[in-house]
Amino acid sequence: MSVDRELDAADVRDPLLRDAYRRCRELNAEHGRTYYLATRLLQREQRPAVHALYGFARWADDVVDEVHDGRTARERAAGLSEVDRALTAGLDAGRSEHPVVAAVVDTARRYDIDRAHFTDFLRSMRMDLTVADYATYDDLAEYVHGSAAVIGLQVLPVLGTVVPRAEAEPAAAALGVAFQLTNFLRDVGEDLDRGRVYLPLDELAAFGVDRELLEWARRRDRTDPRVRKALAHQVARARSVYRRAEPGIAMLAPRSRPCVATAYRLYGRILDLIEDADYDVLSRRVVVSTGRRLAIALPALAKAAMARSA
Structure with a gap:
């Protein structure tokens, strides 16, 4: 199996750890199709670590976001606290027996990933339990740092650099932010259904848009010229x-x-598709087609093969 070859290449031998890495890989494949496709272009020995980092982030995010599973806000908060405790204990000990946390703890140890990145990530996840919108972009940026920028910083040691790591960190953080902002735009409707708006309220207001207008457009499966202009911004x-x-x-x-x-x-x-849809992201979710994903990925696959040979 492909996953076994990846784990062998990464020298992951412990059966419990292999199961944890497999679970993280499943989370990546299930929830992040675009991201998962890109990880197939990494060297085999790199993939488990990236799957572990993404899988942990996805798992923690699901603990907070699954608002239709019958759990109260207090129960979701308790679940996130348990995630925090399991991660803290694992990082303290250098290992964990948790079926998901074990992989990310092992990855953090192998690649000497700054513990502060995990602290910042969980802080943003806690914000999702109590914060429904953000008054300004500066306010949103605090959330995005922990939910996205630190993901880029976590992955950077796995990817490796040809310059001092500190020199590459601003760009790595920026790419995480760019991906997150793209997700916010693609998922405006779904986030509204969860009671959240991840677009700065003052900037929406500058175009005559507020939460009520977004919710109206969502209910009616239509958009509005004011919403289009705000989303274009x-x-x-x-x-x-x-x-x-x-x-x-x-x-x-x-x-x-x-x-x-x-x-x-x-x-x-995805941004191109949002523009092509005339910014109608409230009645549908734009998706990059399989054909388009393959058209982009296949040439990169050849480059990855050349890099692997080199």
Whole structure:
């Protein structure tokens, strides 16, 4: 099996650890199709660590986000506290027997990932339990740092760099933010259903948009000229963050560039689709087609094979 070859290449031998890495890989494949496709372009020995980092983030996010599973806000908060305790205990001990946490603890140890990145991530997850919207972009940026920028910083040691790591960190953080801003735009309707708005309220108001108008458009499966203009403004910001992140691809180890360049192009394509849909993200969820994903990924696969041979 492919997963077994990856774990062998990464020298993961402990049966419990192998099961934890498998679970994280499943979470990646199930919830992050675009991201998972990009990880296939990594070297086999790199993939388990990236799956562990993504899988842990996805699992913790699901603990907070599954608002229709019958659990109260207090129960979701208790679940996130349990995630925090399991991670803290694992990082303290250097190992864990938890079926998900074991993999991310092992990855953090192997790649000497700064513990503060996990602390910041969980802080943002806690914000999702109590914060329903953000008054300004600066307020949103605090959340996005923990929910997205630190993911880029966590993954960077796994990818490797051809420059001092500190030099590549701003671009890695920016790419995580760009992906998150793209998700916010794609998922406006779904986030509204969860009671949240991840678009700065003051910037929406500048175009005559508020939560009530967004909810009205969501209920009616239609959009509004004011909403279109407000979303166009947010798309322009996301593109500016992508531009800040792009130079970081050349700072990565050559074997990691095809993966990140593919993720960069696939997520950027989502913004194209939002524009093509005339910013109608409230009645539907734009998705990059399988054909388009393959058209972007296949040339990168050839580059990844060349890097692997080199």
